[in-house]
Amino acid sequence: MNFQNLIKEFKKKGYKLTPQRRIILEILSEEKHISAEEIYERIRSSQPNVSFGTVYRNLNILLELGLIKQLDFKDGRTRFELNEGHHHHLICLNCGSAVEIQSCPFSSEVQKAAISQNFSIKSHSFKVYGYCRNCNYKKEKKGDRKGEQRN
Amino acid sequence: MNFQNLIKEFKKKGYKLTPQRRIILEILSEEKHISAEEIYERIRSSQPNVSFGTVYRNLNILLELGLIKQLDFKDGRTRFELNEGHHHHLICLNCGSAVEIQSCPFSSEVQKAAISQNFSIKSHSFKVYGYCRNCNYKKEKKGDRKGEQRN
DNA sequence: CTTCTAAATAGGAATGGTTATAATTTAAGA
DNA sequence: TCTTAAATTATAACCATTCCTATTTAGAAG
Structure with missing residues (x-):
């Protein structure tokens, strides 16, 4: 599933498309097995006010929608990637x-x-x-x- | 590996056999996929002064020795069981x-x-x-x- | 049986990833 | 443009796990 389809899927479920969400989806479609902290850092470089809450909340929504999956590499942090x-x-x-x-x-x-x-x-x-x-x-x-x- | 052999293996590697360790090994040979907290609670019922540090320190030693393995059941806590x-x-x-x-x-x-x-x-x-x-x-x-x- | 000491423990504080809270902002439909 | 439910921010809380240090102890040596 590419970036445009991801966004379509997301809106179809009734979620608002915020700039923060757009960037999170962008990052996820570029990077495999990325951690919440890495996503947070990358968003912050363009949007310095994004909070960890936003990152985790949206990752959990994406998990529920089945658009991403979580990975455990035994290094103490959960990683995520598009479910494709x-x-x-x-x-x-x-x-x-x-x-x-x-x-x-x-x-x-x-x-x-x-x-x-x-x-x-x-x-x-x-x-x-x-x-x-x-x-x-x-x-x-x-x-x-x-x-x-x-x- | 049964309880007696576990203890033998443990001492062979130069570790002291403390009462706390004996109980932890006992619990591990009785129970599968048990969490650190559950081990802590069970030890405490007979030895009320055991600390979490002791539980975790010994679990990590047992992991290094390859006597136990850790399990991740996605419920937020690590579980352990004898490696057999x-x-x-x-x-x-x-x-x-x-x-x-x-x-x-x-x-x-x-x-x-x-x-x-x-x-x-x-x-x-x-x-x-x-x-x-x-x-x-x-x-x-x-x-x-x-x-x-x-x- | 005593002495000695490195190793282990207890208790509590610290850490780090993740989640919850409450006040403020905003996407998007009317 | 107005409205409002949903989303965000900032911060505090949470909870599993690790770290720290003073005290205790297993087991070796005498």
Whole structure:
């Protein structure tokens, strides 16, 4: 879903289109797995009075509408991205970077397990944790991961 | 790994065996996906002076030793369980309950994707979100999930 | 059994992400 | 242009988790 369609969808549900919302949607359509704080910082560079409340309120609305999904990369903050192109992530335990993988492991076996429990599936999450190309390299070189920065 | 082996493993690594630690290990070997607060409450019923710091410090040590793993059920608190018997979970979005599934979807396709990225895998997480048997039933009956309690 | 000391704990303060509140502003329909 | 429900701002509150420091203790050594 592109930017224009996002806005259309948003208005269709009866929400007002404020400048703040427009920018949040813009940022989300440019950037993957972005955190609330990063969105806040980016809006502030053009609109210095935007508050955290606005960012979180609108992220929660977008979640309810199913337009975005939240990601947990185990770095203490929730991340968000547009809910398009089903995919999963390889997440680096050292630098926090995430790479998309298109391969989805959801199987009929899982489905059977759910059915046998009378469990109705709404979504699933698959995450692979480890060390990325870059951090692997540094580990071999220096044998030290303490000073690294998570970005 | 049973309780006695847990303690053995713990001492082998050079940690002192305090009464607080013994109880935390006891609780973890009795209860699956338990939160720090629940552990705190349960210890307090027999040892009223235990602090949250002690609970969290020891949970983090156990994580480092690989004796427990942390779970995220999207209810705002981290949960923990002994790291034994690889399995995944069906997590109810309404009541927060979790049911183990033995089926693991990790595939050679995922492995290939990781290799092609020079990504070295340490662990993975697979979670299925939806509504459990019980909450499905209530939804059909009442069409209302607002008043439900997450347990 | 005592002494010693590094490690662990208790209690409370601090932190950081997120949510709530209340007064003010505004999008957009009439 | 007027009106008003909805949205925003600024700030306080919340809550899980971590940090700090004085005190206690497990376990090694004598």
